[in-house]
Amino acid sequence: MAGNIRENINYDKIAEMESFKQLTKKKNNFLWTLTAIFLAAYLLLPILTSFTEILHHKAVGEITWVWFYSAGLFIMTWGLAHLYVAKANSFDKEAKAIIEEYERGVN
């Protein structure tokens, strides 16, 4: 990597950079919003099955709605995992740009 700069990183300087603040904010918004959504979707299942009967009814043949809800959770997990990777790759590019911006400033 970039040699001596890495041994003596001025973290305060990076933390004060406007681009870093923006990245952190954007990243945290994304992570926590989606975390809240998937945890809510997940915990709604036992809430619904414990206190209501709406998922106990048959949907297709003998298959009840609770299996469809579960299938939805599986699809959600795979979908959100890939969404995360796509997002994280774009965050990586911004993080790299920030490090480059910082290194230009140091030299």
Next chain:
Amino acid sequence: MSITAIIMFVAIVGLTLVITWWASRRTSSASDFYTAGGGLSGWQNGLAISGDYLSAASFLGIAGSIALAGFDGFFFSLGYLVAYLVVLYIVAEPLRNLGKFTLADMISARFDAKKVRGTAALSSIVIVLFYMIAQLVGAGALIQLLLGIDYWVAVLLVGFMMTVYVLFGGMTATSWVQIIKACLLMLGTVIISFLVLAKFDFNILTMFSEMATKTEAGAAYLNPGLKYTNGIDTISMLIALVLGTAGLPHILMRFFTVKDAQTARSSVIWATWIVGIFYVLTIFLGFGAAAFVGKEEIVAANAAGNMAAPLLAQALGGDILFSFVCAVAFATILAVVAGLVLSGASALSHDIYGQIIKKGKVSEKEQVVAARVGSIIISVVSIILALGAQSLNVAFLVSLAFCIAASANLPVIIYTIYWKRFNTNGAVVGMLTGLISALVLVALSPNVWNPVEGAAIFVGEALFPLGNPAIVSVPLGFIGGWIGTILSKETDEAKYREVDVKAQTGISVQDVSH
């Protein structure tokens, strides 16, 4: 025990020993020992994470739970799967960017105080021991059944094997045993699922309509509520499952075996797919066992249902498939306990001995010796505890481990990465509150106290009504961390900025990893 079974067992154990021998020649530094030198690729680490996750509890436990309790057993599959999103979204990358070998490293990256590292190491060791006792007790019972040997011989056998893997091959051997076992386990599961589906003419609708009549529960078998009738307790258990994974030391350790955050990320994707597909297949294993083995025979072999999958293999594929599945189950147990030994040893030797007692002043050679001594200590302690814990319920021990991980570790991990005001005091108070409240509430729970003699460890009314206390102890862990923080004036915003920059950008990962 048949000749086929003996050949399968010898072949699989032999293969793992060859791997260990090969790995031992590549294990010379502490980093090799604890993290395979950080040299695993995304798919390798993904398979290894899957392997850690597809423990005997998953393979044997979930199949048995679904067979006996229908949809209620499937709750475990859902919880364990969605847990990956918590790991991926919240902890995986910051952990890789901040840590070296252990969870305590990561928290100490922000709070360089002995008491913080010591508390983090303590909670890791407690979790590892509970989890390991659960695996060893389960393993002992299973092998006793499979090989017809005494419980204590079985535990010693497993204990001896796991110590050999770890001692000689370190993380490299443990990871490769895990990878190969994950592939074999998936193969076995796919074959059984295929045979089950064939019985139902490859029609899911047929399968469900037959399952609605095949068990004594009738149509209720296909809906929740057969086993878990207390709503709050069910929700509490599901909270522990989904949040606990992100605090389990042997899972967290898997993020130090890769070189950077990108690889950590891709390994979670691999794991999510492999484990997800496996959990879909648990439906076939469970339904198949209920339909073609039957409740009576499953319960006769093991009251908790742990023999459902092997018995199903025997019913559908005869002796060869039965022997294969049993040998794979054995390898599964060995691989998981080896990973647990490593994570326990890293907390004991790296955190407590290397960083706290020796203040980080240990040579590379001493570190490797310490790591091996630590592994032996953890192995011996857990073997002794497992020998005395034969009658304990395995599922109860596992849920306790998940509950402590979710209550003691996760709140502090989140605060360390995301909360500027968090401080040393908050970290210590948070971890201790989570740890102690989980232990105390479980000690007062119906799993420990039951008015009917023999139904639990002690006879009497439970003071705390829930079997799994996560719904109370996880918030307590968060509140403890918060109160501990605001009661102390200490703040160090400069340190937080450093941690924040490192966690978000990975800028220093070169210094911390190698």
